[in-house]
Amino acid sequence: MYFNMFGGSALLHLLAGHPRVIAAFGIAATVAMLVTPLGPGKQVGSEGYASAVDRTIGSGQGLDSALLEEARSAADELEQMPKDVVHEAVQGTLSACGAACVDLTPAVVERNPSMLHDALLLYSIDVTRRLRESGGRELAQR
Amino acid sequence: MRKLLVAAAVALLLVPVAAKANELPSPPRSIMFPGSLSISAAGGEPTEPGNVTSSTTADQGVTIARRGSVFVVGFVNLSLRADTVGYDWNNTTPYRSGVKVVLLDSHGVFEASVGVMGENRGRFAAPRATALLSYWRGWRGDALSGHGNGLRPDAFPGSAYASSGYLTSREARNWITAVSIEQGATVYSRARFALTPFVRAMSGMDEDGRPWNNRSRLDAGLKLSRALAGGVIEAGVARRQSYDRISHHFHQGPQSTVAFVNLWMGWTPRVLIQ
Numbered sequence: 426m427y428f429n430m431f432g433g434s435a436l437l438h439l440l441a442g443h444p445r446v447i448a449a450f451g452i453a454a455t456v457a458m459l460v461t462p463l464g465p466g467k468q469v470g471s472e473g474y475a476s477a478v479d480r481t482i483g484s485g486q487g488l489d490s491a492l493l494e495e496a497r498s499a500a501d502e503l504e505q506m507p508k509d510v511v512h513e514a515v516q517g518t519l520s521a522c523g524a525a526c527v528d529l530t531p532a533v534v535e536r537n538p539s540m541l542h543d544a545l546l547l548y549s550i551d552v553t554r555r556l557r558e559s560g561g562r563e564l565a566q567r
Numbered sequence: 568m569r570k571l572l573v574a575a576a577v578a579l580l581l582v583p584v585a586a587k588a589n590e591l592p593s594p595p596r597s598i599m600f601p602g603s604l605s606i607s608a609a610g611g612e613p614t615e616p617g618n619v620t621s622s623t624t625a626d627q628g629v630t631i632a633r634r635g636s637v638f639v640v641g642f643v644n645l646s647l648r649a650d651t652v653g654y655d656w657n658n659t660t661p662y663r664s665g666v667k668v669v670l671l672d673s674h675g676v677f678e679a680s681v682g683v684m685g686e687n688r689g690r691f692a693a694p695r696a697t698a699l700l701s702y703w704r705g706w707r708g709d710a711l712s713g714h715g716n717g718l719r720p721d722a723f724p725g726s727a728y729a730s731s732g733y734l735t736s737r738e739a740r741n742w743i744t745a746v747s748i749e750q751g752a753t754v755y756s757r758a759r760f761a762l763t764p765f766v767r768a769m770s771g772m773d774e775d776g777r778p779w780n781n782r783s784r785l786d787a788g789l790k791l792s793r794a795l796a797g798g799v800i801e802a803g804v805a806r807r808q809s810y811d812r813i814s815h816h817f818h819q820g821p822q823s824t825v826a827f828v829n830l831w832m833g834w835t836p837r838v839l840i841q
Contacts, residue, residue: 450594458594461835462601462630462638462669464676469797469834474597477839481595524636524673528707 433519433526434540440522441543443475444493447550449482452521460525496553500546511535511545518544521551597837601640602627604798604832611825613809614782620650620657628667636671642680660687661735663697675704675727685736695739699732720752724763738773743780745771751790759794767805778813786825798832 436456440447446455458478459471503514515531522529534540603626610619628642643664650657665682678701683694708723731744751765766787773780788805804826810817 454594457635460636460671461599462628462640462671463603463833463835464671469832470599470836474837477837478594524671527673 433522433529436525437540437543437547439471439475441546443479444496444546444550445482446475446478447547448493448554451554452518452547452551453523456522456525492553496549497546499549500542503545503549504541514548515541515544518548596840598840599630599835599837600628601835606830607827609825609827613807613823618650618652623647638669640667640669642667662686665697675702677702692736695736697733699730699734701730703728720754721756722753723751724753725750738775741773741775743771743773761792763792764789776813778811781812783810783812784808795832797834798830800830802828
């Protein structure tokens with residue numbers, strides 16, 4: 426019998442605590458790394474594994490600390506933007522999180538300041554990462 | 568989408584696009600050791616008046632293989648069961664060991680396992696073959712309206728569970744199926760505590776037509792739960808109606824208020840493979 430009811434909110438918080446990992450692998454791949462046979466979400470052992478993955482990322486890889494600061498600033502600015510923009514960013518994060526965040530909806534995230542901050546930070550880092558990977562082509566195509 | 572991306576790009580000041588993606592490391596591979604501990608105690612069961620039963624189950628596994636959200640896990644599962652009256656069937660130490668395939672997706676957790684099972688009743692009996700299918704899904708059902716005021720619910724947590732297979736070595740060739748579904752409405756939640764009225768329906772059936780495997784139950788009760796690091800503990804009371812489908816007998820009345828305490832903790836430490 427399972428009682429793993431923690432769902433997406435704890436997982437979002439765990440992911441937001443490891444921005445370098447998100448910058449290196451993206452939200453979807455990081456969530457896939459953290460899934461275990463006990464189900465998605467945060468469990469005893471998840472934090473240790475995320476930290477271990479974090480340590481494998483060299484300083485020159487992924488996003489450096491200055492860019493991470495920019496992503497944090499961008500998340501703060503994003504939070505002040507019109508509701509529909511915020512909503513779409515939250516939806517983007519939850520979509521990338523996939524089945525592990527299936528218990529969350531954008532409305533649930535948006536009404537919780539801490540969860541909202543985590544979701545926007547993850548979104549900002551993920552966008553930055555994809556922009557770097559595509560050399561800016563993704564933005565130009567849209 | 569375009570508006571959002573433009574906004575994000577402005578906010579990020581169009582960060583330098585160094586395109587270092589090819590230099591990124593591969594995520595480290597790991598061996599997982601998923602395990603869990605569940606403890607439950609209950610009293611007031613209408614079919615065993617005056618008895619209090621308890622069960623402690625430890626499960627430890629190791630991932631043998633993984634492909635996406637499909638895991639192959641070797642496992643050992645050991646339980647300690649006891650009661651206050653001393654019924655033989657409640658005082659035993661069953662175990663199961665084998666290999667299971669676990670499939671996770673947005674619809675829940677599916678498991679298929681094969682292996683051996685047995686029990687210790689003073690001495691270990693010879694192990695018997697076991698095969699078991701199970702399914703679990705839980706949901707939190709957060710209300711969109713935010714935290715409730717007064718008794719207005721702010722979440723509708725529930726779960727569904729089903730298992731089917733050779734479950735016990737005492738009935739080693741009896742295929743037993745059990746299903747349950749629970750739905751609650753959290754009327755109070757603070758500091759990881761939640762107070763939740765709930766209803767739960769359970770039903771079982773088997774091939775051999777044993778009365779104790781062919782009962783249906785309906786619980787309506789109230790429970791207080793608290794999230795722990797990697798788990799949850801809950802305690803509550805419920806009015807239970809139990810129906811024996813073999814004898815067509817209802818068990819209900821003044822003895823049918825059950826009290827229960829359940830604890831579940833899960834863990835998945837890993838060893839990284841460099």
